[in-house]
Amino acid sequence: MKVFFGLIFCFIALTAQPTSAVAKKPLRILLITGGCCHNYSLQTQKLKDGLAALAEAEWTVVNEGGNGTEAMLSFYDNPKWSEGYDVVVHNECFADTKSPEYMRKITKTHYAGVPAVVIHCAMHTYRAAEIDDWREFLGVTSRRHDHQSNYPVKKTDVNHPAIKDMPDNWITPKDELYIIEKLWPNARALATSVSEEDGTTHPVIWTNKYGKARVFGTSYGHSDETFADSVFINMVSKGILWSAGRLKNKRN
Numbered sequence: 605m606k607v608f609f610g611l612i613f614c615f616i617a618l619t620a621q622p623t624s625a626v627a628k629k630p631l632r633i634l635l636i637t638g639g640c641c642h643n644y645s646l647q648t649q650k651l652k653d654g655l656a657a658l659a660e661a662e663w664t665v666v667n668e669g670g671n672g673t674e675a676m677l678s679f680y681d682n683p684k685w686s687e688g689y690d691v692v693v694h695n696e697c698f699a700d701t702k703s704p705e706y707m708r709k710i711t712k713t714h715y716a717g718v719p720a721v722v723i724h725c726a727m728h729t730y731r732a733a734e735i736d737d738w739r740e741f742l743g744v745t746s747r748r749h750d751h752q753s754n755y756p757v758k759k760t761d762v763n764h765p766a767i768k769d770m771p772d773n774w775i776t777p778k779d780e781l782y783i784i785e786k787l788w789p790n791a792r793a794l795a796t797s798v799s800e801e802d803g804t805t806h807p808v809i810w811t812n813k814y815g816k817a818r819v820f821g822t823s824y825g826h827s828d829e830t831f832a833d834s835v836f837i838n839m840v841s842k843g844i845l846w847s848a849g850r851l852k853n854k855r856n
């Protein structure tokens with residue numbers, strides 16, 4: 605009997621961890637970045653710095669596709685490419701890659717429940733594709749953008765935990781307004797901007813549910829100035845925490 609209770613005690617001692625220790629476990633982030641048209645080394649550093657102000661994180665950065673518009677990363681050949689990560693941040697720009705088999709290595713992993721944050725040119729990545737899987741994963745369909753300008757951002761879901769602390773009248777540094785042709789049924793706009801060219805309104809921050817995965821997206825993030833903007837980087841950082849279920853208010 606003594607041995608039995610001794611074993612029970614050991615079991616409890618080994619399995620009971622203080623809640624605070626669990627809460628402080630660093631967030632494990634996989635960042636997919638690179639490709640055309642943007643300063644990814646600066647953007648990566650700003651993302652790390654921004655999140656560090658809010659939470660402890662361990663980043664793994666995959667930047668293997670060069671700086672062109674087409675790439676197929678061998679990284680995704682491993683069917684368990686996302687294993688060990690709490691959230692995947694997509695900040696890549698490969699518009700001319702269009703292989704369905706390649707894209708589905710990525711989307712099927714997210715569909716199974718791996719959370720994601722999608723930034724700027726991720727929306728034009730795989731733009732040449734004939735299948736919609738990537739667009740459904742993003743939550744938006746976009747194929748072009750308006751000129752660079754300083755765009756006012758209007759919050760449309762003021763209570764969402766990822767943006768509730770964001771100023772109401774934020775104006776972007778010089779950035780591109782992505783034209784959103786379609787907001788997918790499981791996506792919800794959190795903020796919008798208006799085209800200076802034709803007056804149409806477009807989601808610029810949104811959430812999406814793709815299979816079991818939470819997705820947080822923003823179409824801004826073109827310029828170095830945007831990534832140096834504390835409002836932008838704080839919004840993206842909160843989006844990372846929200847998608848991974850690390851914000852206190854876990855509203856969908």
Ligand SMILES: [Zn+2]
Binds near residue numbers: 724780825827
């Ligand atoms: Zn851009």
